[in-house]
Amino acid sequence: MKAATAAVMREIDRIAINEYGIPGAVLMENAGVAVVRHLETMLAPLSERKFCILAGKGNNGGDGYVIARHLANQGAKVKVFLLGEKAAVGGDARLNLDIIDLMGLDIIEITHERVWDKVKVTVTFADCLIDALAGTGFRGEPSDDMVQLIDMINAAGKPVVAVDIPSGVDADTGRVYGKAVQASHTVTLGLPKPGLFLYPGAECAGQLTVADIGIPAAIVTGQEIKQNIIMADMIGAILPRRSPAAHKGENGRLAVVAGSRGLSGAAAMTAAGALRAGAGLITLAAPASLQAVLAVKLTEVMTRPLAETSAGAVAQAAVQEIIGLASASDVLAIGPGLGCEEETRALVRAVVAAACCPLVIDADALNALAGYTSILTDCSALPVLTPHPGEMARLTGLSIQAVNADRVKVARQAAGEWGSIVVLKGARTVVAFPDGEVYINTSGNAGMATGGTGDALTGIIAGLIAQGLSSHDAAVAGVYIHGLAGDVAAAAGMVGMTATDLIKAVPAAMYGIKGY
Ligand SMILES: NC(=O)C1=CN([C@@H]2O[C@H](COP(=O)(O)OP(=O)(O)OC[C@H]3O[C@@H](n4cnc5c(N)ncnc54)[C@H](O)[C@@H]3O)[C@@H](O)[C@H]2O)[C@@H](O)CC1
Ligand SMILES: Nc1ncnc2c1ncn2[C@@H]1O[C@H](COP(=O)(O)OP(=O)(O)O)[C@@H](O)[C@H]1O
Ligand SMILES: [K+]
Numbered sequence: 001m002k003a004a005t006a007a008v009m010r011e012i013d014r015i016a017i018n019e020y021g022i023p024g025a026v027l028m029e030n031a032g033v034a035v036v037r038h039l040e041t042m043l044a045p046l047s048e049r050k051f052c053i054l055a056g057k058g059n060n061g062g063d064g065y066v067i068a069r070h071l072a073n074q075g076a077k078v079k080v081f082l083l084g085e086k087a088a089v090g091g092d093a094r095l096n097l098d099i100i101d102l103m104g105l106d107i108i109e110i111t112h113e114r115v116w117d118k119v120k121v122t123v124t125f126a127d128c129l130i131d132a133l134a135g136t137g138f139r140g141e142p143s144d145d146m147v148q149l150i151d152m153i154n155a156a157g158k159p160v161v162a163v164d165i166p167s168g169v170d171a172d173t174g175r176v177y178g179k180a181v182q183a184s185h186t187v188t189l190g191l192p193k194p195g196l197f198l199y200p201g202a203e204c205a206g207q208l209t210v211a212d213i214g215i216p217a218a219i220v221t222g223q224e225i226k227q228n229i230i231m232a233d234m235i236g237a238i239l240p241r242r243s244p245a246a247h248k249g250e251n252g253r254l255a256v257v258a259g260s261r262g263l264s265g266a267a268a269m270t271a272a273g274a275l276r277a278g279a280g281l282i283t284l285a286a287p288a289s290l291q292a293v294l295a296v297k298l299t300e301v302m303t304r305p306l307a308e309t310s311a312g313a314v315a316q317a318a319v320q321e322i323i324g325l326a327s328a329s330d331v332l333a334i335g336p337g338l339g340c341e342e343e344t345r346a347l348v349r350a351v352v353a354a355a356c357c358p359l360v361i362d363a364d365a366l367n368a369l370a371g372y373t374s375i376l377t378d379c380s381a382l383p384v385l386t387p388h389p390g391e392m393a394r395l396t397g398l399s400i401q402a403v404n405a406d407r408v409k410v411a412r413q414a415a416g417e418w419g420s421i422v423v424l425k426g427a428r429t430v431v432a433f434p435d436g437e438v439y440i441n442t443s444g445n446a447g448m449a450t451g452g453t454g455d456a457l458t459g460i461i462a463g464l465i466a467q468g469l470s471s472h473d474a475a476v477a478g479v480y481i482h483g484l485a486g487d488v489a490a491a492a493g494m495v496g497m498t499a500t501d502l503i504k505a506v507p508a509a510m511y512g513i514k515g516y
Contacts, residue, residue: 001210001234002220003227003440004191006136006171012190015219025092027213028059031189032066032096034211035130035163038187039071042159043128047075052126054149056133056167057084062093063163063189064132065100072105079122080107081115083133083145110145119149123156131181135164136171136193141178150179162186165193166204173406174201182206189213191220194227194408197440198428227408228439230431230480236513238477240278240467251280252466255329256459257322257351258336259286260344261312264293266337266363269452269499271301273459274333276506277481279466285325287312313339316347319354326355333462335365336455344368349375352383358471359383362458366391377419382434384465384475385414386423386458408438421475423461425454429479439476443483447490452499457482460506484509 004012016022036046043049053068055061061082072078080100082089086109089097101107108115123129131153133146142150150168153160160183165171168180174195186205188196190213195201242251254274259267264286271284271294281302286294288305289312295303304325307317314322326332332355338344345368352359352369358381361369366387369375373395376383387395389403396403396414403410404426411424411432424430427446431439461478465471488505489497 001229001231002191002225003194003197003229004225005194005227008223008225009136009171009190009193012215012219012223016215020216020219022214025095027215028062028092028096029066030213031063031163031211033070034189034213035063035067035161035187036070038185038209038211039128039161042161042185046071049127050077050125051079051128051130052122053078053080053130054133054153055080055082057082057088057093058134058137059091059093060132060135060137060163060167061089062091062096063135064130065093065096067130067132067163068100068105069096069103072100072103078105079126080105081119081122082107082109083149085109085111110149116148120152123152123158126156126158129153129156129158129160131160131162131167131183133167133181138165138167138170142168147179150181154182159184160206162205164189165196166201169195169201169204171195173408174198175405176200176204180204185209187211190215192229194440197229197442198407202428226436226438228437230439230441230443230476232480232513235477235480238469238473239510239513240464240469242278248280251278252330252463252468253281253328254279254283254462254466255325255332256282256284256462257286257306257314257332257334258284258338258455259290259294260314260337260339261287261289263337263339264290264297265452266455268294268297269455269503270333270336270459271298272500272503273456273506274463274466275300275459276503277460277463277478277510279463283325283329285322287314309341309343311339311341313341313344314347316343319347319350322347322351323354326351326357329357331358331360331462331465333360333362333458335362336458338364340364340367352376353378356380358465360386360458360462360465362386362454363391367394370394373418379419382419382421382471384421384423384461384471385418386425386454386461388425388454392424408432408440412436412438421471423457423475423479425457429483431475431479433472441479441483443480444486445490445494447494447497448483448486448502450498453482453486453502456499456503481506481509484512488512
């Protein structure tokens with residue numbers, strides 16, 4: 001599913017109005033009617049309900065006046081509060097404000113202190129609050145009066161339906177600079193906005209519905225929209241299909257270079273993730289002293305002992321062996337649990353520079369690349385990098401806070417600079433490509449915030465590449481399946497679920513995807 005930034009949405013509206021001749025008031029009418037239809041499904045019969053509509057001075061408020069008219073026509077009790085003066089409302093919003101004024105609806109301007117008591121009483125006795133304060137036109141921090149109103153809405157404990165986007169949420173980034181409306185439902189107009197999927201905006205949106213407002217489909221397909229939301233049907237279409245006559249050699253050869261003394265689990269979980277994603281033959285190369293324990297842990301995985309340092313990490317002497325292993329493999333996953341010895345880091349850089357198969361680079365291998373990302377642009381196939389925000393901060397020199405403040409922008413910029421596929425992990429993982437294309441993932445849950453789930457993701461993405469998916473499709477499908485497996489595992493209890501629970505749930509998650 002495509003997601004439109006505020007600028008893209010403005011352009012789509014502009015083309016609909018100026019080039020197709022659809023009056024803006026018609027789009028506004030469709031928007032308002034779509035919200036009322038949604039209210040019917042929530043609160044029928046509307047004639048028995050009391051609504052409080054909180055409107056801003058822009059077009060989002062305009063949608064609110066259309067909603068007010070239709071609700072009043074259906075016999076509902078409606079009060080409208082306008083954050084500002086009627087005189088400040090213009091365009092299509094003004095047209096609709098004048099109509100409800102002529103209808104005799106109660107419209108109260110919030111322009112002086114005395115009004116706040118009235119707002120409070122109305123909010124307290126309403127059955128539902130409609131947030132039409134601001135939509136895609138919202139910028140920066142909310143003004144003091146908007147904050148006061150948002151606080152009242154959020155304290156009311158009533159169903160809150162946000163029009164287009166909860167007021168206070170940045171449509172592009174999901175950022176909340178000051179306060180934002182906490183909606184129970186959001187009816188977003190035309191196309192969903194990225195800020196409805198990225199935290200903290202995603203948490204403000206509640207249950208999300210995308211409403212058709214009559215924009216000609218050709219306008220949307222004609223736009224170069226680079227933001228996508230990962231959906232199950234999209235993944236069902238790209239997952240590898242297994243022929244009934246398949247043999248193990250057809251499902252790919254995968255090499256994993258991982259582990260060091262004390263970090264054998266990371267290596268095991270990476271290999272297990274690949275196994276459960278369906279890879280045919282897996283070789284796990286790890287420091288020699290770990291081989292015995294890994295062989296016992298992973299019955300189905302082949303193990304390869306590597307030369308090791310005195311601290312039990314992969315030694316520089318293993319470089320040719322690993323490069324040879326990569327040449328005999330369809331994909332190499334490198335990094336989990338390798339540790340932070342300088343010798344191992346240098347080895348990682350040598351392997352990344354020389355390997356001729358597709359690479360999935362994670363964890364300590366990413367740390368080894370900090371300051372050396374220019375190596376990535378020479379890789380024969382687009383490498384997949386899977387940093388969590390901490391690793392991303394190390395690679396970019398940004399703070400973790402800055403990474404999370406605009407995950408799409410940071411991931412996209414890195415993908416472009418490094419000529420790589422960047423999977424920026426965390427709640428709402430973002431997958432970015434060098435051409436600016438971005439996918440936001442929606443599967444997964446907070447139970448996955450536990451050690452080892454990232455190693456599993458590395459294995460899953462590599463496992464999909466082994467089975468013939470392009471690195472592009474494997475990154476997108478991998479993050480979705482990984483999150484879905486987390487959701488399957490969390491059904492038995494979110495807190496306390498383990499990475500191993502998630503890994504075991506991968507086959508069930510894949511088979512649960514419609515069309516697969
Ligand atoms: N033709 C169109 O453009 C359509 C637009 N539609 C609606 O119009 C919205 C966009 O309308 P606009 O561009 O007029 O903008 P909005 O109405 O979303 O936002 C502008 C309003 O928010 C206030 N505002 C912005 N930043 C603020 C801040 N930091 N503190 C306090 N107040 C702030 C402004 O003063 C103004 O009242 C969409 O989200 C959608 O709801 C729909 O009616 C469909 C058609
Ligand atoms: N709150 C959350 N919601 C969804 N996914 C999450 C959440 N927290 C973590 N995850 C996912 O769990 C994984 C954690 O990976 P990572 O931080 O590398 O952990 P580790 O290094 O322990 O394996 C990532 O795929 C991340 O997207
Ligand atoms: K709104």
